[in-house]
Each structure stands twice: as structure tokens, then as C-alpha cells.
Amino acid sequence: MQNNTNKMKFLVPLISVFLGLLIGGIIMLISGYPPIEAYAALFEGIFGGSYYMGETIRQMSPLILSGLAVAFAFRTGLFNIGVEGQLLVGWLAAVYVGIFVDAPAIIHIPLAILAAGVAGALWGSVPGILKARFKVHEVITTIMMNYIALYSTNEIIRNFMLAPGERTENVKESASLASPFLQELTDNSTLHYGIIVAIVAAVIMWFLLWRTTLGYELRAVGFNQHASQYAGINVSKNIVLSMAISGAFAGIAGSMEGLGTYQYMTINAGFTGVGFDGIAVALLGANSAIGVILGAALFGGLKIGALNMQAMAGVPTELVGIVIALIIFFVACSYLVHWLMNRVNRGGKI
Amino acid sequence: MEYVIDMRNIRKEFPGIVANDDITLQVKKGEIHALLGENGAGKSTLMNVLFGLYEPEQGEIFVKGNKVVNNDPNIANSLGIGMVHQHFMLVDKFTVTENIILGKEPTKGGKVDLQTAAKEVQALSDQYGLRVDPYAKIEDISVGMQQRVEILKTLYRGADILIFDEPTAVLTPQEIIELIQIMKKLVNEGKSIILITHKLKEIMEVCDRCTVIRRGRGVGTVEVSDSNPDSLAAMMVGREVNFKVEKIDADPKEAVLKIKDLVVHDSRKVPAVNGLNLTVHAGEIVGIAGVDGNGQSELLEAITGLHKVHEGSIHLRDKEITNKSPRSVTENGLSHIPQDRHKHGLVLDFSVGENMVLQTYYQKPYSKSGILNFKPIFDKAKKLIEEYDVRTPDAYTPARALSGGNQQKAIIAREVDRDPDFLIAAQPTRGLDVGAIEFIHSKLIEQRDNGKAVLLVSFELDEIINVSDRIAVMYEGKIVAIVNPKETTEQELGLLMAGGKRGTVHAE
CATH class of the missing domain: 3.40.50.300 (P-loop containing nucleotide triphosphate hydrolases)
Known part of the structure; x- marks a missing residue:
């Protein structure tokens, strides 16, 4: 039984990816695009050279972190839809420290990332406190907090940090995650050191959840508040803490953009989408640390490959959006995949 | 046909x-x-x-x-x-x-x-x-x-x-x-x-x-x-079952649980426990008989720290535990087999092993400076599984996968093993078969014989009469009578539980 469910954990996403690509191909056919060429270009655009690999890995870093944020909250029974907002305040905090603090890189970078984490944690703990104290559902409050984050960060940039081009100044070099070495290695991609931060964060999440008494408490509260309370665990404290830790991961995801990819923060007309992609990445990765990394790799790869697909095969990137949506759809209704697999299995026997 | x-x-x-x-x-x-x-x-x-x-x-x-x-x-x-x-x-x-x-x-x-x-x-x-x-x-x-x-x-x-x-x-x-x-x-x-x-x-x-x-x-x-x-x-x-609970006479010692003039309000702010007095001694099982909804749940929640006490006091040995947190009450020597094993007794998605340390995970040897130590946790779990005959494939199986009787045995193993001064058993045999009931009753009596104080709450009058050494009848938030199980009948208890009076009954 146990083995079976473990096997399913891998099989469901794999089959979902396959089905997503298959149906995406059918949609291309109907729309008059050549699916085989398109997928060849997509594949080429992910694996076809060190530049593409570099871009994919760069794209993965914030996705891993926002996926971890969602997965961590989910493991403790909370649904954090506010990763987007926590990411934005983290981004701003990282850029602020990156611009206005003077320090050697060895201090400056960790300090800026820490600031992003703290900002995200504070932002995330507000819905946590509201839930713990007043039983307000975190889905509602986290969504609302996203809008507050978006417009507040824009307003702060506009009033205090504005540089030409609707954005802030660049962060100081001592705070930048950009790496000439990695760029050179990957044929001048925008790859930066952020991926190391993301992978370390994944290890931390795993360790925190599965190896510490804090993780034990958080998981217990997530599964059964009543039994946890009865056993002497402080349920309210754990709800707030869980949202804060989740928010910290999200905030650090923001620092990937601020210190790595862009080196600045723009006035955002709308959400970045990275926070919401985190929900899909966590879902795809079955809320485990390693799964989140794999899910982020798939997402990052598809998004980068889509650019090449448009350039080479003339298929619009939106089709990759459809494929991604289909994959999420199939993972979400894993029941459907189970049913399909049972049909196939039974057919095989007869 | x-x-x-x-x-x-x-x-x-x-x-x-x-x-x-x-x-x-x-x-x-x-x-x-x-x-x-x-x-x-x-x-x-x-x-x-x-x-x-x-x-x-x-x-x-x-x-x-x-x-x-x-x-x-x-x-x-x-x-x-x-x-x-x-x-x-x-x-x-x-x-x-x-x-x-x-x-x-x-x-x-x-x-x-x-x-x-x-x-x-x-x-x-x-x-x-x-x-x-x-x-x-x-x-x-x-x-x-x-x-x-x-x-x-x-x-x-x-x-x-x-x-x-x-x-x-x-x-x-x-x-x-x-x-x-x-x-x-x-x-x-x-x-x-x-x-x-x-x-x-x-x-x-x-x-x-x-x-x-x-x-x-x-x-x-x-x-x-x-x-x-x-x-x-x-x-x-598949074997002979002993229905009559075998036990020697109780030998009560000093008072372990002392409840004085306890008042506990329910969620509608109405007193559910209303001026209750009760003492449980080491080496005895006190059974609480009563129709559901006469304040039993609120009483247990007040003792265990899950529910606020409005008036009165609760002492465990010499320590006052009135309005203390569940953890502090537990650390003062209380174990509790809860009425609802799925809601309060177990984290069903945790493994049996993880459930075995639900109150003790933060203590040595199960963890050290905040890091869990799995070997002692699962060693303990394996020992308890064997000792209490919990039928599970292994200690890593989720508690959800166990049958009701084995889930209950796991809870009892955990609670009894903490070696408490005072054990609360709320409906410990609800929904279980005769084999499991026999086992659980014998464990409760074993605790009593080891000099522990046991409080049994049950809606099964057979169980109350067979297992208890004294029966406290609870009605409208008060103990209205204390009777000797050897001298009472189901009919008499039923009458007292419904608020009836009996001249020969002395309320302590």
C-alpha cells in the first residue's frame, strides 16, 4: 500500500505532464500550428545549449522559493495565497537594503536577503494573527494583503526611491547576486547565485518540517488542531509562526528578483505571477521540498522554452501557458489520472 | 424462496x-x-x-x-x-x-x-x-x-x-x-x-x-x-471471554484529585458544571454515571485545562491546576484517554510512532535542543506496540490505517506509559468489541492496583458498575450521589441520573 502511494506520487505528475503536452499538441493542430516542430523548438529552447540551461535555472530560483512558501503553509494546514504580496514586500526590502546600506558583499548580500525574509515574514504573519485570534480565514486575508502589498510597494518606490524609468536605482554591486562567472559559463545568460539560496532554502524547509520539534508541532496543528491542543501544543502560536515562515520563503523569492535577475524593483502595473505560480509548483511537487524543486524546473523550463518556440516555430508562447494550465488541471484532478491508469491497467490484464 | x-x-x-x-x-x-x-x-x-x-x-x-x-x-x-x-x-x-x-x-x-x-x-x-x-x-x-x-x-x-x-x-x-x-x-x-x-x-x-x-x-x-x-x-x-471484571477490593490511599465548588460555563455562558465537589484517591477508580449532557465533558475539559474554570478550584496532589494550560496539567501528572479518539486522541495522519510521543516529543530523549531524535521515538513506539498488543503493520503506519480498537489501545499505551498519578478515562471502550473491552478494563484496574487514581466516565452502566470502586452520579452539573457499586442496581442508578432522590444515598 505504502509503496503504491509513493509510486503514485511520482506517476500522477508525470502522466499529467504527458497528458498536458498531448492535449496541448491537439490544440496546436486545431489552431493550425505544427505541434511536432513546436515541441522540438520548445525542447531545444530548454536543453539546446548552456545559455538556455542558464536561463531555465535562473527562472527556477524564485519559483522554488514561492513553491516552498505555499508547500510549507500547506503542510501545516494553511493555504497561503498571499505569496505574491509577501514576495513584493520582500523584493522591496531587499532592494532597499541593496541601495541604502554600505557593506562588503559577504555581509551585504545576506543582510539584504534577510531583510527580504523578515519583510515577507511580517507580511505573512498578519493573516496568521487574524486567523489565530479572530478565526478569519487565511485565504481571504492573504488575497487582500496581495493588493495592499502591490499598491504600497508601488507608492513607496514612487515617493522615496524613484529613478528614471518607473523603477528604483540599481542595488549596489556588493548586494548583487549577479555572477560574471556563471554568466560566462552559460554563454551570457542572466544566471545568478540565487539558485544556491533557493536550494539551501529547500533543505531548510525539509529539515524544519521533518527533523525539528517545531516542525512536529506545526504538522500536528496542521493535521488536527484539537488533538494538538489536547496534547499541550499552543495552536495559535503555531498558526502565526507557520504563516511567518511561509512568508519568509516568499520574501526571499522577492530578493531573487531584486538582487539577482533585475538588480532593481519596478513600479508594477500588476502582479508578477511568480507567487501564484508557486501554488502550481507546490501542487505539482506534492508539497515536498524535492518535489518543489522538480516542479520549479518543469515550470522554469517550459517558460524559457516557450520563447524559443515562438522564435523558431512561430507558435505563440500563450500555447505553453495552455500546456501549463492543462498540467495543473490534471494534477489537481489526480482522481481522473488514477481512473485512467486503472482503466489502462485493467485493459492490460485482459 | x-x-x-x-x-x-x-x-x-x-x-x-x-x-x-x-x-x-x-x-x-x-x-x-x-x-x-x-x-x-x-x-x-x-x-x-x-x-x-x-x-x-x-x-x-x-x-x-x-x-x-x-x-x-x-x-x-x-x-x-x-x-x-x-x-x-x-x-x-x-x-x-x-x-x-x-x-x-x-x-x-x-x-x-x-x-x-x-x-x-x-x-x-x-x-x-x-x-x-x-x-x-x-x-x-x-x-x-x-x-x-x-x-x-x-x-x-x-x-x-x-x-x-x-x-x-x-x-x-x-x-x-x-x-x-x-x-x-x-x-x-x-x-x-x-x-x-x-x-x-x-x-x-x-x-x-x-x-x-x-x-x-x-x-x-x-x-x-x-x-x-x-x-x-x-x-x-475464538476463546472464552471473561465478562465479569476480575478485581480485588480497592485500597484507597491519599486524595489525588480534589475538586471544590467547581463552576464551568459552556459555550452559551450557562453553567454546565455548577458547584461540583469530587475527590478521587490513589488506588481507586471513581466512575461518573450520568446522562450525556449533564456537564461531564465540561468537567473533564476543565480538569485537563482545555476549558476555562469560572469558579472553584482543582488540585492535583498539592498543586493547584485550576486554569492551567493543558501542557502544565499534563506535566503535573495527569493522563487522559479522551472521549473522542479521532478528534482529541490521535493525529490520524501521523504515524503510530509519532502519535506515541504527542505529549512528550519535546522532552529528552525524544528530542534535544529542538531537533527530533527518531530512534528513541520509534524504539519506544515499538515497545508499546508489543506490550499493548496494538495490531499495526509497524510503527511507521499512519494511525488512520488502524482499526478503532487498535487506535484506542495505542492511546491507552501512550497515556498509561507516562506513569501518571491521575488517569482520566472517558468512554474508553466506546465502539469496541468484547476482546478489546476486556483488555482495557484490565489495564484500568492494573493502574488502580499500582496506586494510581482513576476517573472513569462512561454512558455504559454495566461498565460503570463493573469497573468502578465508587460511583459518582452526575446530574445538572453536580455530583448528586456517591454510591457503592456493590450495593446498587442499574435501575437505581438510572433513577438518580434522571434527578431522582434516594434517602439512603449519602453525598460524601
């Missing part, structure tokens, strides 16, 4: 286990037929096979003489078989009528015809003496009434074979008496009944014949009039 249900030599396998092995169940028209077996013996599997939810690997099923070939989940309905589930499937906010017609709504001009439906429900209710108000909302009626709504649901769908799954587990003694009358009435009106249970008393009282299964195998079918509780229990468990 002799049998309304004739299941022959049924075999149903799941990966790794045979849930049903060569079971034959034959039910005559107009009888109440008991299906008896321990928790996890395969009763539910057999019923699911009958309902077409599982396809048996072997065997034949005839309903009213017709062979059932096509196994699909809706077949039971069309064959006139209805199930009264143990856990009711009702919509709280709907009325009785709305619940009954759900999925089979009569319509008039495109609208649900509630009036006609309500009349039909009323007629059915009158016919079988169910006394259900078709317009009452489910959330406003008692559990016993809700069960009758479930019965009506099957009757409304034209069932003439009714399956009752552990129907008395949730009922009060009075409601059980009424249910038994209803079942007899149903049979008199030509229905046939299968009663799934492990309560021997009920079988003796109401059933005509009884089919026993043990660990997935059919043991046999007997006429109830030719058997007795001892023989049925032996068939079910």
Missing part, C-alpha cells in the same frame, strides 16, 4: 489480505439477523460486497431468490436493500423531509413538491411508530431522532431489507430501548433486518439468528434462542 438474502461462500481479497474468506450469510424473510464480529473482522467488507461496491472473487449472491450478477453500486437500491449508517448522512440545515427525499425528489410543475413528500413521510413515520416531525430541521433534533430519519430514508426508497450498522453506538439507554421497539415493529410489518453489532446483549434481546465472522472467516450461524452471550462471545473472539 426461503431466504431474502443469500450470500454463499463469499471471498473478497485486497492486496495482501483476505478480508472475506468463504463467508455464507443467509437471511430469512421477516427475521432480525445479527452479523457479529470483532472490529476489523470483515463485516463492513461483506456488506459492501452485498451493496455492489466490491466485486467478490468468489461466491454467489441471491436477493429474494434472484441471482445478482451485475455488481454496480445502485443495485442495492433497486433490490430493496437499505442501509442505516452508523455515521449519519444528513444535511444539518435541511428539514427531515428534505433530507429524506434528497436524490429522489417528487416534483410538481418543475418544483419540488415538499407538501406531498411531507405527507408521505408522516404516513411512513406513523406506520412504523417513528414519531418523526417531517418539518423539523436535522440540527434541532436528537441523535436518536436523526437515526430514525435515516431509517425513514431507506423506507421511503422502498427498502424491505434494512441493514443497521452498529445502530446503538451513538444512542442513550432510553433511545436504545425505543430503537429495539422500532426494529420489532419493522419486522412485524414484513421487513427483514440485518443488525451489524458486537453488543451481545442486544443480539440476545432482539435477534432471531446470528451469523458470526472472525478474522474474515465465517464461523457459523446459530439460533439466538439456543445460545447465550458466553457462547456467542467465544465464537466471535
Whole structure:
């Protein structure tokens, strides 16, 4: 039984990816695009050279972190839809420290990332406190907090940090995650050191959840508040803490953009989408640390490959959006995949 | 045709286990037929096979003489078989009528015809003496009434074979008496009944014949009039079962729990415990008898720190634990076998091993400076699993996968092993079979003999009388009488529980 469910954990996403690509191909056919060429270009655009690999890995870093944020909250029974907002305040905090603090890189970078984490944690703990104290559902409050984050960060940039081009100044070099070495290695991609931060964060999440008494408490509260309370665990404290830790991961995801990819923060007309992609990445990765990394790799790869697909095969990137949506759809209704697999299995026997 | 249900030599396998092995169940028209077996013996599997939810690997099923070939989940309905589930499937906010017609709504001009439906429900209710108000909302009626709504649901769908799954587990003694009358009435009106249970008393009282299964195998079918509780229990468990709880006289020592003038408000701010006094000594078991809802839950929650105390005090040995946190109460030497094992007793998605340290995970050797130490945790769990005979594949299995009796054994193992001064056991044997009950009673008495103070709360009067050394009768938030179990009867307790007085009773 146990083995079976473990096997399913891998099989469901794999089959979902396959089905997503298959149906995406059918949609291309109907729309008059050549699916085989398109997928060849997509594949080429992910694996076809060190530049593409570099871009994919760069794209993965914030996705891993926002996926971890969602997965961590989910493991403790909370649904954090506010990763987007926590990411934005983290981004701003990282850029602020990156611009206005003077320090050697060895201090400056960790300090800026820490600031992003703290900002995200504070932002995330507000819905946590509201839930713990007043039983307000975190889905509602986290969504609302996203809008507050978006417009507040824009307003702060506009009033205090504005540089030409609707954005802030660049962060100081001592705070930048950009790496000439990695760029050179990957044929001048925008790859930066952020991926190391993301992978370390994944290890931390795993360790925190599965190896510490804090993780034990958080998981217990997530599964059964009543039994946890009865056993002497402080349920309210754990709800707030869980949202804060989740928010910290999200905030650090923001620092990937601020210190790595862009080196600045723009006035955002709308959400970045990275926070919401985190929900899909966590879902795809079955809320485990390693799964989140794999899910982020798939997402990052598809998004980068889509650019090449448009350039080479003339298929619009939106089709990759459809494929991604289909994959999420199939993972979400894993029941459907189970049913399909049972049909196939039974057919095989007869 | 002799049998309304004739299941022959049924075999149903799941990966790794045979849930049903060569079971034959034959039910005559107009009888109440008991299906008896321990928790996890395969009763539910057999019923699911009958309902077409599982396809048996072997065997034949005839309903009213017709062979059932096509196994699909809706077949039971069309064959006139209805199930009264143990856990009711009702919509709280709907009325009785709305619940009954759900999925089979009569319509008039495109609208649900509630009036006609309500009349039909009323007629059915009158016919079988169910006394259900078709317009009452489910959330406003008692559990016993809700069960009758479930019965009506099957009757409304034209069932003439009714399956009752552990129907008395949730009922009060009075409601059980009424249910038994209803079942007899149903049979008199030509229905046939299968009663799934492990309560021997009920079988003796109401059933005509009884089919026993043990660990997935059919043991046999007997006429109830030719058997007795001892023989049925032996068939079910596979050995002689001791019903009379064996124990020596209590030797009470110093007071361990002292409750003075306790007042606890419930969620509506009404005093649920209202000036209660109680002392429990080391080396004795005090049983609290009372009808559900007389403040027992609030009392236990107040002692364990889950519920605020408004007035009065609670002392554990010399320490005051009034309004202390659950953790601090636990650390002061209290263990608690909670009434609802799924809600309070276990984190079902945790492994058995993780559940075994639910109160102690933060202490050495289970963790050190915030880092869990799995070896001692699972070593402990393995030891407890062996000692308390918790049947689980291993300590890493989720608690959810265990049968109810084994979940309860796991909780008892955890609570007793902490070596508390004071042990609360709330409904410790609810829903368990005789084998498990025997085990749990012996563990409680063992604790007492080791000089612990034990507080037992139960709605089963047999249990209270057999296990307790003193019985405290609780009524409207107070202890109204303390009686000696050797000198009392169920009738007398029943009277006291209903607020009656007795001259010879001294309230300490």
C-alpha cells in the first residue's frame, strides 16, 4: 500500500505532464500550428545549449522559493495565497537594503536577503494573527494583503526611491547576486547565485518540517488542531509562526528578483505571477521540498522554452501557458489520472 | 424462496489480505439477523460486497431468490436493500423531509413538491411508530431522532431489507430501548433486518439468528434462542471471554484529585458544571454515571485545562491546576484517554510512532535542543506496540490505517506509559468489541492496583458498575450521589441520573 502511494506520487505528475503536452499538441493542430516542430523548438529552447540551461535555472530560483512558501503553509494546514504580496514586500526590502546600506558583499548580500525574509515574514504573519485570534480565514486575508502589498510597494518606490524609468536605482554591486562567472559559463545568460539560496532554502524547509520539534508541532496543528491542543501544543502560536515562515520563503523569492535577475524593483502595473505560480509548483511537487524543486524546473523550463518556440516555430508562447494550465488541471484532478491508469491497467490484464 | 438474502461462500481479497474468506450469510424473510464480529473482522467488507461496491472473487449472491450478477453500486437500491449508517448522512440545515427525499425528489410543475413528500413521510413515520416531525430541521433534533430519519430514508426508497450498522453506538439507554421497539415493529410489518453489532446483549434481546465472522472467516450461524452471550462471545473472539471484571477490593490511599465548588460555563455562558465537589484517591477508580449532557465533558475539559474554570478550584496532589494550560496539567501528572479518539486522541495522519510521543516529543530523549531524535521515538513506539498488543503493520503506519480498537489501545499505551498519578478515562471502550473491552478494563484496574487514581466516565452502566470502586452520579452539573457499586442496581442508578432522590444515598 505504502509503496503504491509513493509510486503514485511520482506517476500522477508525470502522466499529467504527458497528458498536458498531448492535449496541448491537439490544440496546436486545431489552431493550425505544427505541434511536432513546436515541441522540438520548445525542447531545444530548454536543453539546446548552456545559455538556455542558464536561463531555465535562473527562472527556477524564485519559483522554488514561492513553491516552498505555499508547500510549507500547506503542510501545516494553511493555504497561503498571499505569496505574491509577501514576495513584493520582500523584493522591496531587499532592494532597499541593496541601495541604502554600505557593506562588503559577504555581509551585504545576506543582510539584504534577510531583510527580504523578515519583510515577507511580517507580511505573512498578519493573516496568521487574524486567523489565530479572530478565526478569519487565511485565504481571504492573504488575497487582500496581495493588493495592499502591490499598491504600497508601488507608492513607496514612487515617493522615496524613484529613478528614471518607473523603477528604483540599481542595488549596489556588493548586494548583487549577479555572477560574471556563471554568466560566462552559460554563454551570457542572466544566471545568478540565487539558485544556491533557493536550494539551501529547500533543505531548510525539509529539515524544519521533518527533523525539528517545531516542525512536529506545526504538522500536528496542521493535521488536527484539537488533538494538538489536547496534547499541550499552543495552536495559535503555531498558526502565526507557520504563516511567518511561509512568508519568509516568499520574501526571499522577492530578493531573487531584486538582487539577482533585475538588480532593481519596478513600479508594477500588476502582479508578477511568480507567487501564484508557486501554488502550481507546490501542487505539482506534492508539497515536498524535492518535489518543489522538480516542479520549479518543469515550470522554469517550459517558460524559457516557450520563447524559443515562438522564435523558431512561430507558435505563440500563450500555447505553453495552455500546456501549463492543462498540467495543473490534471494534477489537481489526480482522481481522473488514477481512473485512467486503472482503466489502462485493467485493459492490460485482459 | 426461503431466504431474502443469500450470500454463499463469499471471498473478497485486497492486496495482501483476505478480508472475506468463504463467508455464507443467509437471511430469512421477516427475521432480525445479527452479523457479529470483532472490529476489523470483515463485516463492513461483506456488506459492501452485498451493496455492489466490491466485486467478490468468489461466491454467489441471491436477493429474494434472484441471482445478482451485475455488481454496480445502485443495485442495492433497486433490490430493496437499505442501509442505516452508523455515521449519519444528513444535511444539518435541511428539514427531515428534505433530507429524506434528497436524490429522489417528487416534483410538481418543475418544483419540488415538499407538501406531498411531507405527507408521505408522516404516513411512513406513523406506520412504523417513528414519531418523526417531517418539518423539523436535522440540527434541532436528537441523535436518536436523526437515526430514525435515516431509517425513514431507506423506507421511503422502498427498502424491505434494512441493514443497521452498529445502530446503538451513538444512542442513550432510553433511545436504545425505543430503537429495539422500532426494529420489532419493522419486522412485524414484513421487513427483514440485518443488525451489524458486537453488543451481545442486544443480539440476545432482539435477534432471531446470528451469523458470526472472525478474522474474515465465517464461523457459523446459530439460533439466538439456543445460545447465550458466553457462547456467542467465544465464537466471535475464538476463546472464552471473561465478562465479569476480575478485581480485588480497592485500597484507597491519599486524595489525588480534589475538586471544590467547581463552576464551568459552556459555550452559551450557562453553567454546565455548577458547584461540583469530587475527590478521587490513589488506588481507586471513581466512575461518573450520568446522562450525556449533564456537564461531564465540561468537567473533564476543565480538569485537563482545555476549558476555562469560572469558579472553584482543582488540585492535583498539592498543586493547584485550576486554569492551567493543558501542557502544565499534563506535566503535573495527569493522563487522559479522551472521549473522542479521532478528534482529541490521535493525529490520524501521523504515524503510530509519532502519535506515541504527542505529549512528550519535546522532552529528552525524544528530542534535544529542538531537533527530533527518531530512534528513541520509534524504539519506544515499538515497545508499546508489543506490550499493548496494538495490531499495526509497524510503527511507521499512519494511525488512520488502524482499526478503532487498535487506535484506542495505542492511546491507552501512550497515556498509561507516562506513569501518571491521575488517569482520566472517558468512554474508553466506546465502539469496541468484547476482546478489546476486556483488555482495557484490565489495564484500568492494573493502574488502580499500582496506586494510581482513576476517573472513569462512561454512558455504559454495566461498565460503570463493573469497573468502578465508587460511583459518582452526575446530574445538572453536580455530583448528586456517591454510591457503592456493590450495593446498587442499574435501575437505581438510572433513577438518580434522571434527578431522582434516594434517602439512603449519602453525598460524601
